[in-house]
Amino acid sequence: MADVPTRSPLAPRRTVHAGDGVAWLESASLPADHAIVTSLPDASELPALGPEGWRSWFVEAAERACRAVADEAVAIFYQTDVKRDGRWVDKAFLVQLAAERAGSGLLWHKIVCRVAPGTTTFGRPAYAHLLCVSRGLRLLPGQSSPDVLPVPGAMTWPRAMPLEACAAAARFLLAHTRCRAVVDPFCGLGSMLAVANAHGLDAIGVELSRQRAERARALALPAA
Numbered sequence: 001m002a003d004v005p006t007r008s009p010l011a012p013r014r015t016v017h018a019g020d021g022v023a024w025l026e027s028a029s030l031p032a033d034h035a036i037v038t039s040l041p042d043a044s045e046l047p048a049l050g051p052e053g054w055r056s057w058f059v060e061a062a063e064r065a066c067r068a069v070a071d072e073a074v075a076i077f078y079q080t081d082v083k084r085d086g087r088w089v090d091k092a093f094l095v096q097l098a099a100e101r102a103g104s105g106l107l108w109h110k111i112v113c114r115v116a117p118g119t120t121t122f123g124r125p126a127y128a129h130l131l132c133v134s135r136g137l138r139l140l141p142g143q144s145s146p147d148v149l150p151v152p153g154a155m156t157w158p159r160a161m162p163l164e165a166c167a168a169a170a171r172f173l174l175a176h177t178r179c180r181a182v183v184d185p186f187c188g189l190g191s192m193l194a195v196a197n198a199h200g201l202d203a204i205g206v207e208l209s210r211q212r213a214e215r216a217r218a219l220a221l222p223a224a
């Protein structure tokens with residue numbers, strides 16, 4: 001795996017590995033100041049697995065992500081449901097199944113509006129899930145933040161985690177955890193890594209596609 005830090009030691013660091021995020025998670029036992037923030041690939045990105053194979057893969061990979069973080073750290077997942085054969089595949093349910101297997105509990109579940117509320121959509125829903133789980137961390141009522149993100153923000157590509165969802169995750173880490181580094185084992189073009197860096201957090205990504213990994217090393221956010 002390539003291991004290329006792309007920032008000066010004084011700025012928040014970004015390292016992107018080109019490789020298999022699941023294999024990386026298998027070997028990972030992250031320090032307490034590392035959180036996972038990620039978006040696992042949809043079945044359409046892993047066609048060789050078939051729908052049932054993808055479901056097992058998804059739950060196992062999410063379970064590994066939940067287990068990889070330290071007790072007081074968190075794993076955050078951004079997932080969009082899909083409709084298959086006229087039925088919804090609820091990825092929030094799959095993440096919670098994985099979390100339960102890992103002994104983690106749900107700290108919050110936010111809805112990210114992908115289009116304006118009230119809009120009818122076909123195939124993919126108008127919302128996405130942003131879920132945060134932890135084995136040891138608990139939140140007091142005063143540590144709440146909005147449950148609904150009305151505007152998703154820009155997306156670097158159609159499968160990207162929207163920038164407002166990335167920013168909500170980064171703000172939560174800074175305000176309510178000791179996590180000061182973000183790990184995204186399925187980092188795509190690196191939206192979460194770039195937003196983490198913009199918030200002063202170090203970032204580590206893993207991406208199967210060498211081309212995307214290369215772009216994730218260099219991704220700069222659009223000017224606000």
Ligand SMILES: C[S@@+](CC[C@H](N)C(=O)[O-])C[C@H]1O[C@@H](n2cnc3c(N)ncnc32)[C@H](O)[C@@H]1O
Pocket residue numbers: 019020021022038039040041042045156159160161162185186187188189190191192206207208209212
């Ligand atoms: C939903 S996209 C993530 C998008 C990313 N959050 C962004 O904003 O660009 C899932 C990514 O996982 C990658 N992927 C699929 N299988 C993988 C694996 N086993 N290990 C690492 N990356 C993988 C895909 O190439 C794709 O870029």
